[in-house]
Amino acid sequence: MASKSTVERNKQVAALVAKYAERRKQLKAEGDYASLQKLPRKSSATRHRNLCALTGRSRAVYRKFKISRIMLRELALQGKIPGMRKASW
Template identity: 50%
Template sequence: MAKESVKARQRKREKLVARYADKRAALKAAGDWSALDELPKNSSKVRLKNRCQLTGRPKGYMRYFGLSRVTFRDMALAGKIPGVKKASW
């Protein structure tokens, strides 16, 4: 599990990206690059990292579910994800 400070930093970046999204889009459309430089660096969408919503694990992320592979497997085997079951043939 990731440290709480790492997860908190990620949440802070997500809030900044959401807050400045419209402003960044307008400045990009206008081509005002100097004004874009004035905005906080963490408000850029590129700074976000895909992390598991429950554990904060950065590797093995499954975008469709928003979980890491480890968390996904535990939840799927416990029947907590609707429509997902272990394959057998």
């Protein structure tokens, strides 16, 4: 499980990305890279990391469910994800 500080930092980055998204898009369209560099570094969308909503794990996170593969498997085995069940062949 990720530390709480990591999860909180990622939330702050997500807020900055959302705040500056329109301005960054406009500056890129104009080709004004000098002004683009003056914006906060963490306002870049590449700095935002997809974290598991339940554990904060950063790797193997399914975008559709926003949870990691480990939690996805546990929830599926518990029957908490509709339409998903263990494969058998």
